[in-house]
Amino acid sequence: MKINTRSQPSKTSIDRWLLRLIMHHAGNPRVTLRLWTGEEFSTSEGEAVACIEFRQRRAIFELIASSSVGFGECYSKGLIEIHGNFLALANEIVTAHTRQRDRGYLWHKFRSLRASVRANSLIRSRHNVHHHYDLGNDFYKLWLDERLLYTCAYYENTGATLAEAQVAKMDHVCRKLCLEPGQTVIEAGCGWGSLALHMAEHYGVSVKAYNNSREQVTFARQQAVRKGLDDRVEFVLDDYRTIDQHCDVFVSVGMLEHVGLRNFRTLGDIIQRSLKPDGLALIHSIGRSHPRPSDRWITKHIFPGGHIPSLGEMATVFEPHKFSVLDVENLRLHYARTCADWLENFEAVSEQVSEMYSEEFVRTWRLYLAGASAGFQSGTLQLYQVLFAPHGNNEVPWTRRYQYQSRPEKQ
């Protein structure tokens, strides 16, 4: 990407002052700042983890006008360049920012509620899903694991690979749900279908899996046929709000963060009417440690329509129907590592991606993956797996020891 760096004025004292101000508000991360003139400086005493180059004055004003959107868009367009370890820089920026004095709890709660007023209709949901998930299976195949799992992996030990950790995640979910051969499962938001197929193949259940993304469902159906599981796994190209069967087990991995806060209660209603009284359910979702609206750059460029909930906000799914929350596990550090693994894979194929889309697309996705990893590493983002049961269901595991027993043999 060619940027003319010579046409700018060289008198930069006001620019440096503005950048110092911005850095102060960002918690003074340990970075070197480089201007279009080549001048370098830092606002932190620690050793810099990387260098941020402002290739045009405009980038400074964009940052002032809208910090996260400004930074993201300038980086995507090449007005800002990063030199050094990208992920380390993302971690440093996010961590420094979270050290900053923050506005009060009620302020964030209010903003979070306000941001959720815009409900996702069936049509808007389809559009939102299309925006992200219908980028093309070929794109995701380049850098996800071979089973195309696009949610937090579970690294049972620190030496596990991404592929192993994704299988371990599926087994962890299946074990929590105490799956038994012959049971019926509804999955809301099934991605490319790997969890549904894994459940049927290794736990002997029948699955009806819902997804709004045509590209993903087409792929999932092909996989079901290829594996000879299409008699037990049905992929439905439709919104979760059309679910109308009964089931022994309800599972949703990585969908809640997309449905929007206004629809949490609707999701709870759907689970209540579909789950049998002695059933079990699990929701796996990105979360927060406190309510706040989604990052504006993320909702503009990556995930429109989403809301990342705090546990208190997630209660809106469970409490109106008195679901008994049995078990919540937070896997945020696993997601930091998952995103870091995705980023590494992504970097290895970035030239291919650039040819398929554009260099700007590559830069946007690099920033998204690194930013997500940094968010989980710093604690700005959490990952909750919530296991719950209908009110009064006493057919629940007595302790959680069973979750740490070995994987069952193939049915």
Add this chain to the structure above:
Amino acid sequence: MKINTRSQPSKTSIDRWLLRLIMHHAGNPRVTLRLWTGEEFSTSEGEAVACIEFRQRRAIFELIASSSVGFGECYSKGLIEIHGNFLALANEIVTAHTRQRDRGYLWHKFRSLRASVRANSLIRSRHNVHHHYDLGNDFYKLWLDERLLYTCAYYENTGATLAEAQVAKMDHVCRKLCLEPGQTVIEAGCGWGSLALHMAEHYGVSVKAYNNSREQVTFARQQAVRKGLDDRVEFVLDDYRTIDQHCDVFVSVGMLEHVGLRNFRTLGDIIQRSLKPDGLALIHSIGRSHPRPSDRWITKHIFPGGHIPSLGEMATVFEPHKFSVLDVENLRLHYARTCADWLENFEAVSEQVSEMYSEEFVRTWRLYLAGASAGFQSGTLQLYQVLFAPHGNNEVPWTRRYQYQSRPEKQ
């Protein structure tokens, strides 16, 4: 207790009609109803689990005026008598009641909030604690386990005794908190001190434990001296709001349900200012699957000032300081069994208790223990153990497998 059952009129058609109405609103539990005349009838087709005898007409009116308070007080005074298995009856009544169509979520949420307006001041808290916990150590020694643990036990296997399950509970808590020798622990609400002593004895930590109850603290201090642990365990006779040290670990077992909703945020503030940035904390509390105010008979006769929170309400402790909730475990069925074990012990010494206090006291406590067990069994009550860490603490366990490894040797 002598009640004159002969001075009542024998024309009872209106009484039977009123009782049918009451039973209808209570979900028609499978019980036999017996009037002061000896007449028996039932409003349910199933086989009755026990018989409720109304020994005076007045009891019917008290039930109409105030269902839970009326029933409780009439039973305590002997206006109502139970024939048959008391615990089975409690389970039947609570389960039938929870099957009933219920008012909406927002209605309960509003009532729950309204009930919480009355804050517990330092003086009122001391009074509330005195009301229940200063009944006399001799009383509790009669029917609790030998270590005087008065919170939910953890039955690792179904054959475990109450005493074993209480030790297992302490180890479960200690394991979750990853205690290491030399660490400092603050315990808020320490009962008779068994957990504090167990932590120091078996995990090598130093504990500062707070409690408002003079009787309990006196006992706990004696135990510390007897076990030679008084150099490492300090029992402070004061409110949790006076905590002013730093610690590696903060733990509170069975206190949150007594502090009142208005003080949840204060408790969070105290944990935030005392817990080191790389620390861990655990709150173990009775909870609900949805917000609702406490039972009026319970707040009047057993636990004044308390509020049993839903998980969403508990978020008020964690979210303002962005604590990262790592792990929530629900042990409600363990508490149902704990209360049943307590009730069994209590029945075995009920004559002694009657001599120490009165027959009315025995009946009140029988109803409380049976009702609590039935509440946990039916799902009206939950038991949450919440493990959490300060925002951004990455020194947290990688998976939860460690919780299911064997108990460490004595330090």
